[in-house]
Amino acid sequence: MAELEASGVPTAVICTTPFERAARLQWEALGFVEGSVVKVGHPLGSMPPDQVLEEAERAVDAIVSRLTAGP
Amino acid sequence: MASLDGLHVVDLYRNVAGPPAATLLGKIGAEVVEVERPPLGDDARFADKPGARWPPGGAARADRGAGGRVARRGGERLSVPTLADDLWEVNRHFQRLGWSDGLPIVPPTRERVARLLAGSGRQATDVLGRMPPMWGELSLERIAANAVMAGCRPEDMPVVLAAVEALLDDRFNLHGVQCTTHVTGPLLVVNGPVRGRLGLNGANNCFGQGSPANATIGRAVRLVMVNIGGARPGDIDRATFGHPGKYTYCIAENEEDSPWPPFHVEAGFDPGESTVTAFAAEAPHNVNNHTYDPYRLLDAIAGTIATPGANNFYVMGDYTVVLGVDHARILDQAGWKRRHVQRYLFERARLPVPALRSGGMYPDQVERNLWPRWIERGDPDATVPPVREPEDLKIFVAGGAGPHSLVIPGWGTRAVTRSIVATGGAA
Numbered sequence: 001m002a003e004l005e006a007s008g009v010p011t012a013v014i015c016t017t018p019f020e021r022a023a024r025l026q027w028e029a030l031g032f033v034e035g036s037v038v039k040v041g042h043p044l045g046s047m048p049p050d051q052v053l054e055e056a057e058r059a060v061d062a063i064v065s066r067l068t069a070g071p
Numbered sequence: 072m073a074s075l076d077g078l079h080v081v082d083l084y085r086n087v088a089g090p091p092a093a094t095l096l097g098k099i100g101a102e103v104v105e106v107e108r109p110p111l112g113d114d115a116r117f118a119d120k121p122g123a124r125w126p127p128g129g130a131a132r133a134d135r136g137a138g139g140r141v142a143r144r145g146g147e148r149l150s151v152p153t154l155a156d157d158l159w160e161v162n163r164h165f166q167r168l169g170w171s172d173g174l175p176i177v178p179p180t181r182e183r184v185a186r187l188l189a190g191s192g193r194q195a196t197d198v199l200g201r202m203p204p205m206w207g208e209l210s211l212e213r214i215a216a217n218a219v220m221a222g223c224r225p226e227d228m229p230v231v232l233a234a235v236e237a238l239l240d241d242r243f244n245l246h247g248v249q250c251t252t253h254v255t256g257p258l259l260v261v262n263g264p265v266r267g268r269l270g271l272n273g274a275n276n277c278f279g280q281g282s283p284a285n286a287t288i289g290r291a292v293r294l295v296m297v298n299i300g301g302a303r304p305g306d307i308d309r310a311t312f313g314h315p316g317k318y319t320y321c322i323a324e325n326e327e328d329s330p331w332p333p334f335h336v337e338a339g340f341d342p343g344e345s346t347v348t349a350f351a352a353e354a355p356h357n358v359n360n361h362t363y364d365p366y367r368l369l370d371a372i373a374g375t376i377a378t379p380g381a382n383n384f385y386v387m388g389d390y391t392v393v394l395g396v397d398h399a400r401i402l403d404q405a406g407w408k409r410r411h412v413q414r415y416l417f418e419r420a421r422l423p424v425p426a427l428r429s430g431g432m433y434p435d436q437v438e439r440n441l442w443p444r445w446i447e448r449g450d451p452d453a454t455v456p457p458v459r460e461p462e463d464l465k466i467f468v469a470g471g472a473g474p475h476s477l478v479i480p481g482w483g484t485r486a487v488t489r490s491i492v493a494t495g496g497a498a
Contacts, residue, residue, distance in 0.1 A: 022250065022307050029205040029301065 002030045012066040014059065016042035038062045073100025081106065165220075169303050172293055172318055176220035187215040190225025191232060192492075199232070200239050203246035205301025209235060214291075217298055221291035227269060227284060230347055231291045233491040234259050234321075237349035238292070242485035248351045249302035252311045253382065255482040257296075258352035258391065259289055259321040260467055262335035263345030265491055266323040273323030275471030278355060289319030314354040322469055328396040329468035330403030337409060338488055345491040350391050350465065351482040353381075358476045360398070365405040368398055369412065373419035376457055376478050383457035384422055385432045385440045386483030390457045392416065393477040395470040409466050417461040421454035441483075 001011045013036055015023045023037045040055045041047070047055070075096060082093035082105040097103040161178045165171050177183070188195050188211060195212035202209050211232075218231050238245045238257060248255055261271050272282035280286070302308040310317075326333045335346040360371040372392060383390050394402070394412075402412060424437065424446070433439045437448050440455075447453045457480075458464055465486050470477075 019309060022309055025301075025307055026204050026250075 002032070005032060005036075010067050010069050011036060012063045013037045014040060014063065016040055016044050018042055036066055038066065073098075075100035078102070080104070170220075170294075170298050172290065172297065174290075174318070176294075177222050179216040179219040183219045184212060184215045187218050187223065187225050187228050188212065191215065191228040193232075199235055202235075202239070202295070202300035204249050204307055207299035207301055209239075209295070209299055213299055214295055217294040218287075218291040220298075221294050222283070222287040223291050224287075227288050227291070229491050229493065230261060230265060230269065230271075230288050230345075231295075233347045233489045234288070234292045234349055235295055237347060237487040237489040238296075240487040240489075243349060243351060243487045244482075244484040245296075245300070248482060248484070249296060249300055250307060250309055251482065252309050253482055254310065254312050254314050254353050255351045256314065256317040256320055257292060258316065258350045258479065259292065260334065260348045260350070260469075261288075261321070261323045261345065261491075262326065262333045262340075262348070263491070264343065265345035266326070271321075271323035273325035273469045274328070277322040277325070277469050278320075278477075285321045285323075286319050289316075289321030292321075293317060293319060316352065316354055320352065324467050325396055325469045328399075330399055331409050331468065334465070334467050335488060340488070340490065345493075346488050347491060348465070348486055348488040350389060350479075350486040351484050352391060353480045353482075355393065355477040355479045358478060359474060360476070361474045363401055365402050365407055366415075368401055369415050370419060372476055372478060373416050373421075376416065376420035376480075377422050379422060379427060379430050379432070381457065381480035382432075382483045383480055384427060384455055387441055387443075387457070387459050387463070388481045388483040389463045389465055389486045390481050391465045391467065391479040391486070393467045393469050393479065395473060395475045395477075396468060397472055397474055398476045399468045410461070412466055413461040413464045416464055417456050417458065421456050423451075424448060424453045424455060425451050427455060 001013070004011050013023050013027065015037060017039050019042075020037055020039050027036065038059050040059050041051070044052065044055070078096075078101045080093065080096050080101045080103045082103055093103045093105055158175070158178070162171070162175045165176055166173070170176075191211055191214075193211050195210065195215075197211045199209040199211075199214070201207065207213070214231065214235060215228065218228060223231060234257070237243065237259075238248075243257075248257065261273075265271070266273065269284040269288075270282070271284045271288075276282075277285065296302050297304075297308075304310065304313065324334050331337070333342070334348065335344065336342050338346075340346050356375060358372050358375045360368050362368050362371070376390065376392070377384075381390075382388070392412075422431075427440070428434060428437055431437065431440075442448075442455060443459050446455055
């Protein structure tokens with residue numbers, strides 16, 4: 001992802017809420033200051049499929065907007 | 072002529088706002104004297120950039136900057152070291168900054184770091200690479216500072232360096248090991264002549280307390296992972312529980328009491344060579360078995376391995392078995408070699424696919440598991456081994472007398488063995 005961002009291709013990190021800080025810190029350690037982390041509900045691993053779909057619906061606009069953002 | 076020429080400024084401010092303001096005044100001509108708290112100076116010394124917060128080498132920086140008073144002239148910092156070697160104050164400071172495993176550290180003074188560097192036989196500015204997940208630079212000086220903090224001696228340095236190099240091998244997947252919720256940490260197993268020279272324990276209570284080299288080498292590697300790699304618990308190290316081996320997890324193989332060639336020799340290294348093997352490991356689990364029959368003994372070990380909570384049954388990777396010396400002797404007397412043990416456990420330490428379908432990690436989605444192609448997911452009689460190939464079961468012999476062996480599940484990645492480079496007769 002860092003390689004893509006560095007070459008001007010926008011990316012989005014998707015993680016569940018408790019991992020947002022870890023994702024942001026690791027992203028910053030690679031030299032990226034702009035937050036590109038999209039949070040979804042936790043815990044995704046044991047969530048029933050219909051709730052996973054709801055989380056996806058909630059997050060999709062933020063993801064699209066990051067991936068279509070200009071350089 | 073700068074606008075504040077001739078003006079004297081005394082800066083008594085702490086942390087965020089003070090240092091930049093005083094630096095600015097210095098840049099436009101003032102003579103600034105900043106007074107900092109002993110023994111390590113202002114907090115801003117360790118927080119001036121994101122990577123410096125969990126000392127990418129912070130320990131060494133703290134040593135250099137150990138001053139009760141720092142003056143700036145014309146925007147430059149001049150350090151006036153007046154280190155008060157107050158163990159409690161130093162530890163309080165390090166712990167507050169997260170440069171700690173929770174236990175007291177040995178303050179990494181310039182002199183101590185230099186002595187450990189001498190033990191490494193390498194230059195302070197040599198770099199082994201960068202360590203994930205925060206990508207701190209692994210300079211020899213920074214690694215030595217962490218080894219001092221752990222209590223290492225100069226002669227321990229070659230083992231610490233070889234272990235760090237093993238962790239950096241892609242097969243180990245250090246980034247994942249550092250960040251996972253899983254209960255894993257690097258188990259280090261040392262082979263070869265260096266064990267005797269350093270007093271590394273592979274016999275009684277080798278996983279327990281009481282062996283300085285085991286305790287400090289494993290601890291040094293952990294401190295490097297936290298302080299240079301940046302895996303601070305709760306922030307980046309997202310372990311749900313962690314385990315006690317995350318303080319230190321280092322043993323020797325008991326080559327002297329093993330009936331078989333040492334692990335590293337069977338892996339292709341020279342008997343006169345010393346090696347360290349790093350394995351992403353859960354805590355050990357005991358197998359207490361009093362039989363003299365090799366089949367029954369290995370069935371007990373196989374049954375202990377075959378548990379649905381272990382990662383191996385879903386993502387494979389390597390798995391470690393530590394045979395006690397008494398158990399190894401029973402096997403040897405019946406003619407068994409290491410490879411026979413691997414083969415038997417590969418066949419017997421299995422879980423049926425239906426059992427994993429009802430009580431596995433992804434119960435009704437076994438197709439998510441990273442099993443080899445030859446396991447037929449829909450066959451009710453199919454069974455799943457913990458590893459893809461028999462040789463992925465890593466067998467060591469260790470411990471003292473007693474009817475015990477240990478099984479140590481992995482995280483799903485590979486064990487990596489590195490040669491310990493001899494310096495000054497240390498390896």
